[in-house]
Amino acid sequence: MKTYAELAPSPRTILTPGPVEVDPRVLRAMSMPILGQFDPEFTALMNDTMGMLRQLFRTNNEWAYPIDGTSRSGLEAALVSLIEPGDKVLVPIYGRFGYLLQEIAERCGAVLVTLEQQWGSVFDPEEVIAAIRKERPDIVAIVHGETSTGRIQPLADIGRACRELDVLLVVDAVATIGGVPVETDAWQLDVVVGGAQKCLSVPSGMAPITYNARAEQKLLKRKRVERGLRTTSTPSSTSDPLFAPIRSNYFDLSQLQDYWSPLRLNHHTEMTSMLYALREGVRIILAEGLEARFARHRLQEQALMAGLEAMGLSLYGDPASKLTVVTCVNIPPGVDGESVRDMLLGKFGIEIASSFGPLKGRIWRIGTMGYSCSTKNVLHFLGAFEAVLVRHGVPVQAGAGVQAALDVY
């Protein structure tokens, strides 16, 4: 019978758009002994986490808590809880993760309307607003930061239009939360889903979500209390019979909010160690300060871009919509992008990303997120990248990249 070796992961410099390096304080939090899910010490940690997430999302929403799953679990929880089969959902798509929203919404039984924008740019908000006025969807679902193309979509105007037209706006902020501003209340976003393993620098495993009273109102119309928990004081349903029940138990936000409320109505068994990690990760972020953190991400992006351009490389996509935390580089003609990535990982312990679909083999994607977003990492990468490109026959002036980045610092 096969035997399995001791766990001993190699040290890595992770400069992908997620998962990224985890702060050692977060790793340490996960090594703490667990508490029972209804232990008052643990429910106090759950309440702490809700309070901190409100600050992170910049919202006064009552509901801000993690979904127990990877980032896309948060997207699915939002969509399956809000979409009744037959609801019209508008998805403006400008990269791979727009297709994911489309896919999830379709599986929830939505009638889909999509807008597509050339990859590498984003929508003029007026174009989206015109489509909302024309189609009058029940829900608009849109990506804030699209890691597949390294773009960011402005949302404030779209948020205002959705509020005026009484449309629910669901935002995928998986890549942006904690790295660039996400203004839930100021931009009038009804539901925002964040990711753990990107700018929060927490391991993949939880998806923080927030939603307002407009979204909650729809949930409550569809609510049913779980069988096996029903008593005379908690009847089976508060739902309006005109509304279809939610198609998932695991992702039912109306049940989850009862679990996260003082009611503590039993649902799943909260992921103890991941909750420790998320609480510690967000605590570190708030201690750094959101504005200081955003400034750090901008500085590292500037240094990285200066270094890459000094090496004679060109950046992919429309500069006006560049996402601070993901920098996409065109692979020079004749260069095998995967061979470059393999050598970076194998010899230098540095991981960068390839891309999806139409961009596969055409660009590299470099993430500067959270704990990975540091001067040490950017300089180490630029030096290593130069060496690897030279080995792949790309004419790069020795030292130019690192020197240009140092000039920025």
Place this chain on the structure above:
Amino acid sequence: MKTYAELAPSPRTILTPGPVEVDPRVLRAMSMPILGQFDPEFTALMNDTMGMLRQLFRTNNEWAYPIDGTSRSGLEAALVSLIEPGDKVLVPIYGRFGYLLQEIAERCGAVLVTLEQQWGSVFDPEEVIAAIRKERPDIVAIVHGETSTGRIQPLADIGRACRELDVLLVVDAVATIGGVPVETDAWQLDVVVGGAQKCLSVPSGMAPITYNARAEQKLLKRKRVERGLRTTSTPSSTSDPLFAPIRSNYFDLSQLQDYWSPLRLNHHTEMTSMLYALREGVRIILAEGLEARFARHRLQEQALMAGLEAMGLSLYGDPASKLTVVTCVNIPPGVDGESVRDMLLGKFGIEIASSFGPLKGRIWRIGTMGYSCSTKNVLHFLGAFEAVLVRHGVPVQAGAGVQAALDVY
């Protein structure tokens, strides 16, 4: 603005039916630096985990991998992937978690047939088999170990009957895997879902699952490749148009198995630290040896029961169907069960569980699972329980419980 204290969980003796104490080696594994999800070192760890899970489930199935969520995520993944809306699903219910299977199956669009057995006992397999012959369901979903009542349902005869009648059998082994025998192949179980935070002593956050070629055949008929990943070499669908597509993206086993296969078709971002924990937890279990582990759980159960009975307490439920790893105790008349639990936790740092629905306030539930299942814990608990019961006016002979347990050891 509120400030948040350093994480400092109190040490606990956790004798609930989950989550239970985590082996320090598993906690240590979670504190290791992360690897990228497509780093060859990480995919090797994923493959290790699949190999170890096959041993744990005692199966030669190709597919054995974790679902990224809590235990009920594994149940929902199995059911939403296999149930087409309109499929007939038979759920024999003998406790709370049978209702959960019913609830999830209903939300998947199944036509439900349920059998109900008095709580505290289990089904005569012949009764279930007769219902299968009569109803001819597409799927039978049943709980193996019911923690709400502390019972275990024999499955071998039901497995044989389902195979003969070409019915898919889905088993909730969340509470039993790693604590008592679960014989996937020998009992002819088509899908088995385990839990992390019970007898595996891994923190909540992953649900190991295995399924055979019979289950896979149904998945493949419903398969669609995710939008945004489709290329000419991976077309959108291999599905039979007569079969309804799977209603979830996150829980789509046909996509998940592509992610866990050498194809590594991108889906979610695997939970790195939880995968480390699961791999280490199962590695420790296989090193102990499954038979030795089952014997340890039986021994501690015997000692615990002897101690409780020597204290004059009575056990709940039919002894013939008692689940080794959960012992239910009738709360003596006039005693406030929650006050006893609060004093155990507050003064002795010991957590035991209350119960659900009709048993709420009537029984305590004591788990002896995984790392929590130790002589030290059983003896500590019996001594503390005696002291707390005396303080609650229950006449208990001093020292009797601990001495009776020592006699068993």
